[in-house]
Amino acid sequence: MEEGMSVRAxxxxxxxxxxxxxxxxxxxxVLTDLFRSGLHTPSTDEIQKISSxxxxxxxxxxxxxxxxxxxxxxxxxxxRRRIFVDEPKAEGFHFSCQDNNITSTKHFSEISNFxxxxxxxxxxxxxxxxxxxxxxxxSESEKLRFFAEDCKENSAFSYxxxxxxDHPTLDLRLSFL
Amino acid sequence: MEEGMSVRAxxxxxxxxxxxxxxxxxxxxVLTDLFRSGLHTPSTDEIQKISSxxxxxxxxxxxxxxxxxxxxxxxxxxxRRRIFVDEPKAEGFHFSCQDNNITSTKHFSEISNFxxxxxxxxxxxxxxxxxxxxxxxxSESEKLRFFAEDCKENSAFSYxxxxxxDHPTLDLRLSFL
DNA sequence: ATCTTATGAATGAACG
DNA sequence: CGTTCATTCATAAGAT
Numbered sequence: 001m002e003e004g005m006s007v008r009a010x011x012x013x014x015x016x017x018x019x020x021x022x023x024x025x026x027x028x029x030v031l032t033d034l035f036r037s038g039l040h041t042p043s044t045d046e047i048q049k050i051s052s053x054x055x056x057x058x059x060x061x062x063x064x065x066x067x068x069x070x071x072x073x074x075x076x077x078x079x080r081r082r083i084f085v086d087e088p089k090a091e092g093f094h095f096s097c098q099d100n101n102i103t104s105t106k107h108f109s110e111i112s113n114f115x116x117x118x119x120x121x122x123x124x125x126x127x128x129x130x131x132x133x134x135x136x137x138x139s140e141s142e143k144l145r146f147f148a149e150d151c152k153e154n155s156a157f158s159y160x161x162x163x164x165x166d167h168p169t170l171d172l173r174l175s176f177l
Numbered sequence: 178m179e180e181g182m183s184v185r186a187x188x189x190x191x192x193x194x195x196x197x198x199x200x201x202x203x204x205x206x207v208l209t210d211l212f213r214s215g216l217h218t219p220s221t222d223e224i225q226k227i228s229s230x231x232x233x234x235x236x237x238x239x240x241x242x243x244x245x246x247x248x249x250x251x252x253x254x255x256x257r258r259r260i261f262v263d264e265p266k267a268e269g270f271h272f273s274c275q276d277n278n279i280t281s282t283k284h285f286s287e288i289s290n291f292x293x294x295x296x297x298x299x300x301x302x303x304x305x306x307x308x309x310x311x312x313x314x315x316s317e318s319e320k321l322r323f324f325a326e327d328c329k330e331n332s333a334f335s336y337x338x339x340x341x342x343d344h345p346t347l348d349l350r351l352s353f354l
Numbered sequence: 355a356t357c358t359t360a361t362g363a364a365t366g367a368a369c370g
Numbered sequence: 371c372g373t374t375c376a377t378t379c380a381t382a383a384g385a386t
Contacts, residue, residue, distance in 0.1 A: 020362050020381075041374075048262050061263045063256075067363060074376070075361080140247065140371075143221050144368095147240035197366055197377080244367060251372065252365085 021064040026057040031068055040073050198241040203234040208245055217250050219243075 023031070034042075034050065042050060042065070051062040200208070211219075211227065219227060219242070228239040 022362085022382080044258075044372085051263070062259050063263075064362080068361090070374080071361065071363085073374095078376085138221060140218070143224070144240065144243060146221050147224070147238065147243055199366085241366080245365095247371080248365065248367085255372080 021060065023060070023064070023068070024058045027054045027060060030054060030057075031065070031072070035069070035072055040069065042069055198237065200237070200241070200245070201235045204231045204237060207231060207234075208242070208249070212246065212249055217246065219246055 031050075031054075039046070047065045047069075048062050051060055051065045054060050054065070208227075208231075216223070224242045224246075225239050228237055228242045231237050231242070
């Protein structure tokens, strides 16, 4: 493992198979260097600058830089997390680090399913107006409130939407909108 | 680290783990079609209706639809933004160097036509015929695996990264950060 | 060739 | 909305 420098210098060379970005050693070095020096989350502008600079060493795009930092940081983090768990040197306490389902219900829990649906104007003129004006005033973040999470802890029973995939007529005409 | 699995797009069938929403291919297709047809920011009602319809294909909640549109829109822009800087010469299309074989990857460029996708009338409601019998119906798409970047053979200047490649002129002055 | 590891890429979820 | 995080998928490179 590690970034044990291996020979990957082929970025600028010849037939680089263009499946996915394959950074050159120089590119990796610079990126790693930047990371080590404290740049963990470059801004968009920085990403573009870095990408631009690194393009000297070989084919690269800003999204590659973006992903690189994303991944590097995440893996650093996860590595650290793993060590923390795998190496409980501190005998004092235990840690049940992962519940594997901690993701939910952070602030979703605050909403009641009852809504502040202000009012549903029945402006039915001409052709059915299906677009309540009030929804236009909603900010996106407020919309989220409507969708109160309630991840039914699943499973054992609850879905009945079986593997019924054949579904002949895709009647999702969506004219319902 | 993990095992290299290859299963994707498991429909609403099996033991759907309630970790996070895993859209079926049908769901993704419909959502994508809606988006491409101009619905970029669905209202609360639309979200609920879409969710309701899509629930036929598998477990789904309104918030999933909400997030899907948020993410898709944001990433569409992000990509567009990036293309702008990475490829100043806006060409109408790009080509793929993707060799044959390997998992599908039939990326029909979704973002390539950026000179026409710009802000359509946001309200695509009422009877919108979304599924023309013979539209560009990609019969089956594994997963949207686009992001086709053109593989410039970086022919211009090949940086032969020799053993001691010290960038002459263009030195990485990382002080630009 | 097959398994394993490292890492590029994608995306659902969520934050500020 | 633009960003960031967590997880997962996919794949190139090593190891066996």
